[in-house]
Amino acid sequence: MDEHRIETERLTLRPPQPEDAAEVQRLAGDFRIADVTSSIPHPYPPELAQQWIERCAQDWASGTAANFIIIESASGKLVGSMALKDIGRGEAEVGYWIGVPYWSRGYASEACNALVDFAFQQLRLRRLHASHLARNPQSGRVLFKAGFRHLGLGHSQCGCQGKLEPVELYERVSGE
Numbered sequence: 001m002d003e004h005r006i007e008t009e010r011l012t013l014r015p016p017q018p019e020d021a022a023e024v025q026r027l028a029g030d031f032r033i034a035d036v037t038s039s040i041p042h043p044y045p046p047e048l049a050q051q052w053i054e055r056c057a058q059d060w061a062s063g064t065a066a067n068f069i070i071i072e073s074a075s076g077k078l079v080g081s082m083a084l085k086d087i088g089r090g091e092a093e094v095g096y097w098i099g100v101p102y103w104s105r106g107y108a109s110e111a112c113n114a115l116v117d118f119a120f121q122q123l124r125l126r127r128l129h130a131s132h133l134a135r136n137p138q139s140g141r142v143l144f145k146a147g148f149r150h151l152g153l154g155h156s157q158c159g160c161q162g163k164l165e166p167v168e169l170y171e172r173v174s175g176e
């Protein structure tokens, strides 16, 4: 597959590059990110960002994930990350984080809408699913504004502390 890249009004979503590692570590190293995401440990190990970036390239090449770094186009600053994970059988899981200094600017919502279009139009996926901890409702707003449907409540060991907690489940089907 070719390199993946998405442009929105204010953002550029592009594949992670080795030079992103320090900023990924700084932003994803904030406990407020690790606390509510499924695969970010806290404290954030120094070598993890580099390993993650290498894995992203492999996963894109094998067609199993499309990971993006989110860049604020006007400043060139790295503001977060968004991904289609576990791609297979026409489906994928959506995941994301925005660095705390960039919260509440509408970036996650803008990026998620564009990611959904990319998933259905470029990758021809048919169904996306996502979940967030019940105590993290702002993530639900992102999904709602990207056209996801609320499916119900489940339980997952999502946050970095590994506790079983209630999670809200969502899906979006192509063409809806």
Ligand SMILES: CC(C)(COP(=O)(O)OP(=O)(O)OC[C@H]1O[C@@H](n2cnc3c(N)ncnc32)[C@H](O)[C@@H]1OP(=O)(O)O)[C@@H](O)C(=O)NCCC(=O)NCCS
Pocket (backbone or CB within 6 Å): 032, 033, 036, 037, 095, 096, 097, 098, 099, 102, 103, 104, 105, 106, 107, 108, 109, 110, 131, 132, 133, 136, 137, 138, 139, 141, 142, 145
């Ligand atoms: C969830 C997250 C991605 C939202 O990013 P964002 O760029 O701030 O989101 P947006 O600006 O698009 O806003 C989305 C909604 O969240 C709300 N929101 C944003 N920051 C908030 C905050 N600190 N407290 C409460 N609500 C907040 C916004 O008001 C908006 O809701 P609205 O449309 O009803 O006004 C970001 O907070 C984050 O990365 N959190 C930690 C990681 C995470 O939760 N990842 C998802 C795991 S499922």
